[in-house]
Amino acid sequence: MPPDQNPIPRDELPPAWGLADHCDEYVEYRRNRPSIELIAAQTDADHSHPVLGLERCWELRYRYPIGEVPVSDSVGRVSTRHAALSGLLECMHRIHNRVEDLHDPLEIQAVLDGVSLGNVVPDGTSKAPYRH
Structure with a gap:
């Protein structure tokens, strides 16, 4: 993807959101005001279900300051870049539509904990039985 092309078209972004950085393995x-960052980064799929044989996946994270300390937490992992971009867009829309106090990290966390990611990478601790 050319460096001047947005991974998610600007007209799909909710107000006040913008692209901060991107490359092949990171978006x-x-x-701003308050600062909230949503990140999708390619990472090792070391905790994925072994039958899948995945070596790499995308982890979605969010980061925000609490005072002077930046806090980061995982939203989840997905298997493709397309699913990661869809997940980031869903997170942005949820924050925009459902968080009333953008300075409340617990409210942001509660909203992002409810994000349902498509194309999720199953982990080895899943309770659901795997079927061939």
């Missing part, structure tokens, strides 16, 4: 969107 970051940011909302």
Whole structure:
């Protein structure tokens, strides 16, 4: 993807969100005032279900400051870049539509904990039985 092309078209982004950085293995969107960052980064799929044989996957994370300390937490892992971009967009829309106090990290966390990611990478600790 050319460096001047947005991974997610600008007209699909909710107000106040913009692309902060991106490359082949990393995409970051940011909302200023208050600062909230949503990140999708390619990572080792070391905790994925062994039958899948995945070596790499995408982890979605969010980062926000609590005072002077940046806090980061995982939203989840997905198997493709397309699923990661869809997940980032879903997170942005949820924050925009459902978080009333953007300065409340617990409210942001509660909203992002409810994000349902498509194309999720099953982990080895899953309770559901695997079927061939």
